[in-house]
Amino acid sequence: MxxxxxxxxxxxxxxxxxxxxxxxxxxxxxxxxxxxxxxxxxxxxxxxxxxxxxxxxxxxxxxxxxxxxxxxxxxxxxxxxxxxxxxxxxxxxxxxxxxxxxxxxxxxxxxxxxxxxxxxxxxxxxxxxxxxxxxxxxVHVGNHVILGGLSAVHQFCHVGEHAMAGGGSIITKDIAAFVMVNGHPAEAHGLNSVGLKRRGFARETISALNTAYKTVFRQGLTLAQALEQLEAEPPLAERDIFITSLKASTRGLTR
The missing domain is CATH 2.160.10.10 (Hexapeptide repeat proteins)
Structure with a gap:
């Protein structure tokens, strides 16, 4: 052989x-x-x-x-x-x-x-x-992550589970779990909904994650304020993964 x-x-x-x-x-x-x-x-x-x-x-x-x-x-x-x-x-x-x-x-x-x-x-x-x-x-990359062609991740960044970066993205900050980013520099462009559907996530789970995403990225809250709101929600394993990825950020979030 x-x-x-x-x-x-x-x-x-x-x-x-x-x-x-x-x-x-x-x-x-x-x-x-x-x-x-x-x-x-x-x-x-x-x-x-x-x-x-x-x-x-x-x-x-x-x-x-x-x-x-x-x-x-x-x-x-x-x-x-x-x-x-x-x-x-x-x-x-x-x-x-x-x-x-x-x-x-x-x-x-x-x-x-x-x-x-x-x-x-x-x-x-x-x-x-x-x-x-x-x-x-x-760099730490979670499970089920997709990094598009020619994308580059800066040293010490963390990329959360089920995140996706579009081709050519320049990533200099951490990416939260389940989030889709793109651009130079990269910016958040929504939940990775298509990827989650393909992996069999329930519609209700995707909806809850989308609400969590909007709380952090679209309501103009500080991260501390957003976390306070998320942690007041009923228990959900996937939302806990999202929260954990936010708390683990050391380089700031791609927003």
């Missing part, structure tokens, strides 16, 4: 059925789980742990030293879950000791061609990064 032109360090730990394509380079501290396919000309290095049934396409660079100028060769790692699709030319960098020494990508994500995930980023499950979407260092 390993092409004769590939260079695989004897210290690498590969499941028996892993496929390694032509001209790949696999480093000593790499671990690759069962059912994973690595296409031609892929470089995987550093302490990089890749789960099962991932598909990595040609010219991807996985687990490379990060581009942070403070990085001085310290041992850091990259962890990737299961069932991800990592397309051509994607770059995924390891973490830094200034954070948790870890970049982590969950499961069932689609990283389209030339997407970039910077050091210390944390990506959840079921996300899509379209072509050339870029994450600066220390």
């Amino acid at each position: 390993i092409h004769p032109t590939a260079i695989v360090d004897p210290g690498a730990r590969l499941a028996d059925d892993v496929e390694i394509g032509p001209f790949c380079v696999i480093g000593a501290d790499v671990e690759i789980g069962a059912g994973t396919m690595v296409g031609p000309h892929v470089v995987i290095k550093g302490t990089t742990i890749i789960g099962e049934r991932n598909r990595i396409f040609q010219f991807a660079s996985i687990g490379e030293d990060c581009q942070d100028k403070k990085y001085a060769g310290e041992p850091t790692r990259l962890e990737i879950g299961d069932d991800n699709v990592i397309r051509e030319g994607v770059t995924l960098h390891r973490g830094t000791v200034q954070d948790a020494s870890l970049t982590r990508i969950g499961s069932r994500n689609l990283l389209m061609a030339y997407a970039h995930v910077g050091h210390d980023c944390i990506i959840g499950d079921d996300c899509i990064m379209a072509n050339q979407a870029t994450l600066g260092g220390h």
Whole structure:
């Protein structure tokens, strides 16, 4: 299952059925789980742990030293879950000791061609990064997030669950869960209603989230005033996720 032109360090730990394509380079501290396919000309290095049934396409660079100028060769790692699709030319960098020494990508994500995930980023499950979407260092992305092509997220930003950014968006502040943003700089343009419908959210839940969105983004309230109103509402798990994402903001909200 390993092409004769590939260079695989004897210290690498590969499941028996892993496929390694032509001209790949696999480093000593790499671990690759069962059912994973690595296409031609892929470089995987550093302490990089890749789960099962991932598909990595040609010219991807996985687990490379990060581009942070403070990085001085310290041992850091990259962890990737299961069932991800990592397309051509994607770059995924390891973490830094200034954070948790870890970049982590969950499961069932689609990283389209030339997407970039910077050091210390944390990506959840079921996300899509379209072509050339870029994450600066220390970005946290929740589950079910979609980042359009050529979008860029500033370092240390948080993107809440089920959020969506349109193509070419320049994101310099946090994005609340369930919110759709677009523009340069990005601005909020409503609830991600279409995405929620496609994922099977009940009509009543979407309506409640839309009301919560308007409370925060359309009534001219301060964030503290809006939170006070939201927390007075009857309990709703999805609204609690929205509230939690608002409280977690450290860079200010994209509004």
